[in-house]
Amino acid sequence: MYAIVDCNNFYASCERVFNPALHHTPIVILSNNDGCIIARSNEAKALGIDMGGPFYQVKDLLEQHGVAVFSSNYNLYGDMSRRVMRMLYDFCPDGFTQYSIDEGFLNLEGMGSPEELHQRCLKLAKDIGKGTGIPVTVGLASTKTLAKVASKFGKKHKGYQGCCMIDTEEKRQKALKLFPVGDVWGVGWRNKDKLAYHGVKTAWDFTQKSEAWVRKMMHVTGVRTWKELQGIDCVNIEELPHKESICTSRSFQGEGLSELEDVEEAIANFAASCVRKLKEQHTCCSAMTVFAHTSRFRTDLPASYLYRTLSFQVPTNDLQEIVSTAVKALRREWKAGKYYYKKGGVIVWDICRDDAIQTALFDPIDRSKQAALSKAIDEINRKNGHNMVRVAVQGYSKSWHLKSEYLSKQYTTNLRDIIQVNASSSVPADKESAPQPSSPVDGAKDASRLHNPDCHPEG
Ligand SMILES: [Mg+2]
Structure with a gap:
């Protein structure tokens, strides 16, 4: 669930x-x-x-x-958001993912029967209301898209007391028949008109179409939504459509990161990824939140939860401005002492279209100059792979990168990883004396040990 x-x-x-x-x-x-x-x-x-x-x-x-x-x-909203997210994190530390400034997902797998979960979420909604003063609605279902449908019903009807659950086939059908297809996550207004033309008005009508039809109309993302509405879990939170905010976050491998430099580099890269997404959808943001926290399971280590919001005077999608603001936010929150941060992220929010920006009279940044530079950087990166030109703080070490202990070599894209054939060797191939790995996993580990951390696929 x-x-x-x-x-x-x-x-x-x-x-x-x-x-x-x-x-x-x-x-x-x-x-x-x-x-x-x-x-x-x-x-x-x-x-x-x-x-x-x-x-x-x-x-x-x-x-x-x-x-x-x-x-x-923004400072107030950012801090209230921190309080709500903190409570969600405490409720389900392993399954919590912040999705936007005011929404979070909980993966409740293995935490009880649907009825138990319903009771616990009812209490969670009440506790958050009591603890922070912010009313919330919980949507519960077997997929994220259905959970979102449930949450819309929960908001509309007071009878649900802040928690609506779709846990049976009967409820699913009833909910979808009452739900306009344009309001389904990932459908969007453009598709809505197209679907209406073909007589698809409700989410239920949509699920009654064939997979091939959906694929033809809305490609693979449409098929995922179609499956999710039928109770098949297949959408990653990272892939979900974002409207009001964009969040890039990740767990750090091993013990976590304890040095400011490492966390800084990670945060800078998350911010750069947000910038890329902003530009893809032709939008700018007015505020940004940076967060990082230690693992709650490591009770033997000191705990820390950093969360800082800063706002932009003029909505922006400028790489340098957003990355430097993210780093600034992190530095302001950084605490001295040895903390191992397990997860970090950047959320850009209050998003508006990039062609409708309200400028400021006393703006310290020369926007036209900055736009020209930004355009040149985008052009280079488009031709040569993203992150070719980057802000220095983004670095190359990637000590914060995704867990990849079993990564094979980059045979085709990195010169250092190219397969070497030793021509002078007189030993026949079948009597090769090189030590053989004892299992495929060990072999992969060996390969990753040889793997040079400086390599980066984009390069
Ligand atoms: Mg909301």
Whole structure:
């Protein structure tokens, strides 16, 4: 079973925590420089206030209805997010993955029967509400996409008390028949119109199409969504569609990382990966959160949980700016002493389109110059492989890299790994005296020991 835990109207809820008078008041949050509306409470949504609309156009309307207006307070939202995520991490340290600034997934495999999990998640939702002041909704199901469907029902209907579970075939069918296909994760508005043209209106209609049909219409990602809706678990969290935020995180191998330099390098690379994703979808971000934590299972080692949010004056997808801000955030949080960080990540959030940016009058960065440099770097990297030109702090050591103890050599892409044939040897091949590995695994280990850590596939 998977659970997705999603904060309800997150920014508005953060504002309410420290101002209870706002509890039934409609709230809107404005983007950087108070340009557009980027978040609304349910009451504001009910008034028909549009997402993304320019503030000055609706200012009178907001006043008329007594709507509370806030500039975005990224430090507050970042810290409230830290508190919620910390509780999720404590609930299920091994299965927790932060997905966005206000959502986290829990892989609850082996943690009990569906009914037990339902009870525990009901309590979790209550505990988070009590502990942080932020209301959350939990969606529980056998796949991540179905869990997300469940969470939407959980938000809509108060009767679920913050936790909705799809655990039977009957519930699955009922839920999908009531669920508009355009709201399914990974479908998107473009596909929605295409699907509507073919008479596919609900998620259920979608699942009734053949795999070949789905593949033709929406390629392999569509097929994955189609399978997930039928209860077949096949989507990685990394591959899930991102809208409001992008998160790149990883577990570090072995004991973990204890040196600032190593963690810095990892964080810099995660930030660079976020930049790549931002650019792919033609977007910029206004805020960034950097986190790293030690393993909770190692009670013999001191524990540390770093979490820092910084904001950008002007929305950006500039590599240097984002990487240097990430490193700065990490350095501010870094604690002296020996801590072994097992996991780290970068989330960029408050994302907007890159062609609709609100600039600042006193912006210290020369944006046009920076854009030209950025374009040149992208061009070089496009031709020669990504990360060819990189920010120095990204380094080459990759001590933080994915676990790859059993990695074979890079025979075709790295000169050092090219197979060598010793022509002068007079020993026949079948009597070769080189020590043979005792098992295939040992052999792979030997290969990885010879493997040069400086190699990088991109190069
Ligand atoms: Mg949310």
